[in-house]
Amino acid sequence: MRRVFHAFNYREVATPTFEELDLFLAKSGPGIRDEIYDFKDKSGRDLCLRPELTAPVMRYYFASLKSEPKPLKLFYFGPCYRYDRPQAGRYREFWQMGCELVGDGSSEALAELLQLALRLFEEAGLQRFVLRVGHLEILRSLLESLGVPRPDQPPLMRLIDKKDLAGLRQALDGRIGAARSAEFLAYFDLDSLEAIRVPPDAPGVAAAISKLQAVLARLTGFGADPKTIRFDPTIARGLEYYSGLVFELDAPDLGAEKQLLGGGEYDLSGVFGERPVAAVGFALGFDRTLVALQKGASFAPAAEPVDVVVAALSESGIPVAQQIGNALRERDLRVELDLSARGAKKSLGRANSLAARAVVLVGDQEVAHSKAAVKNLVTGEQVQVTFSEIPRQLEPWMRAALR
Ligand code: AMP
Numbered sequence: 001m002r003r004v005f006h007a008f009n010y011r012e013v014a015t016p017t018f019e020e021l022d023l024f025l026a027k028s029g030p031g032i033r034d035e036i037y038d039f040k041d042k043s044g045r046d047l048c049l050r051p052e053l054t055a056p057v058m059r060y061y062f063a064s065l066k067s068e069p070k071p072l073k074l075f076y077f078g079p080c081y082r083y084d085r086p087q088a089g090r091y092r093e094f095w096q097m098g099c100e101l102v103g104d105g106s107s108e109a110l111a112e113l114l115q116l117a118l119r120l121f122e123e124a125g126l127q128r129f130v131l132r133v134g135h136l137e138i139l140r141s142l143l144e145s146l147g148v149p150r151p152d153q154p155p156l157m158r159l160i161d162k163k164d165l166a167g168l169r170q171a172l173d174g175r176i177g178a179a180r181s182a183e184f185l186a187y188f189d190l191d192s193l194e195a196i197r198v199p200p201d202a203p204g205v206a207a208a209i210s211k212l213q214a215v216l217a218r219l220t221g222f223g224a225d226p227k228t229i230r231f232d233p234t235i236a237r238g239l240e241y242y243s244g245l246v247f248e249l250d251a252p253d254l255g256a257e258k259q260l261l262g263g264g265e266y267d268l269s270g271v272f273g274e275r276p277v278a279a280v281g282f283a284l285g286f287d288r289t290l291v292a293l294q295k296g297a298s299f300a301p302a303a304e305p306v307d308v309v310v311a312a313l314s315e316s317g318i319p320v321a322q323q324i325g326n327a328l329r330e331r332d333l334r335v336e337l338d339l340s341a342r343g344a345k346k347s348l349g350r351a352n353s354l355a356a357r358a359v360v361l362v363g364d365q366e367v368a369h370s371k372a373a374v375k376n377l378v379t380g381e382q383v384q385v386t387f388s389e390i391p392r393q394l395e396p397w398m399r400a401a402l403r
Contacts, residue, residue, distance in 0.1 A: 070103025089257030
């Protein structure tokens, strides 16, 4: 996953495990206190163990990175703590990996971020997952047009986030009447952007739909598999600082706790008394991802191509093969040692099954002449080379394979 973040030009940052309680109260409201580990330190300061890393990373951004060239791309990996009721896939201490992209809210940047999220799981070898994408402005603008002003929406958004549609119906019926409430709830049965009927007095809806369409079109341009991506109007993400695009990624093979990743566009500038800046990010549950990867058939860790198989063909070849293996590993080659001395045929078979680029064979003959048989498995070329010359012989073959 680190390799994928680097490939997308994200820089790794780390922040302290302790944070000031006020940071999360300002971000999420007083209710968050029930969900986190907070305590006083010896000087009476109100501290807590961080429940997530977006607020800490943005604190770091506003304190120290504001003048860096934009867009700024940061990622993190660290333990988080929540006063949750532990259950399968839900822990009090767990690891999150995630990222924040600051200073670019364009469709292209959002699509690239979604592509990054998909790549992380593809590279990890997860075979079944679904990315669900929505836009908060659709929900907010619709609610407004039906008679719920924005300041009154947060409790409703929290019900939507919890997928408590019965509770939502009850709250809406009481507030805007059963007919309008049904009109809003019908929206939750939609599974395509095109099916949305745009009310004339909700201008935000049309704008949000065309933004989402643009993002999804760009995402397809990255080669993302459309079968793994779905429009989901019910993503609310509970908290007010989320602003536009929102998304979640699930592993259908997991039970109740199947959400591996959540994210969206947000604005935390108010928490730090700063000017607004475009920001979007996501966090994935690392422990939960491991559980998903370990679920029977879906576990297929991506295999790295082996550079060289070094095989001893006989007892006397073993110490020589060990030394050649050491020398090649010191040069950062990925080496598979085969010390089973089962003969050339078996060793070549193993090298082929590992898709190795080259094989080095050391049997009695080779030991007697201080030379090894070195074979390029891409071109078929084979040469006899003195032991110390082996790294030099392999070097151009490895470079050719990289091209
Ligand atoms: P959140 O910060 O709540 O959006 O969570 C992002 C991701 O972190 C979720 O999709 C989960 O995969 C993971 N996560 C959240 N809470 C927990 C927990 N208590 N235990 C394990 N993973 C969690």
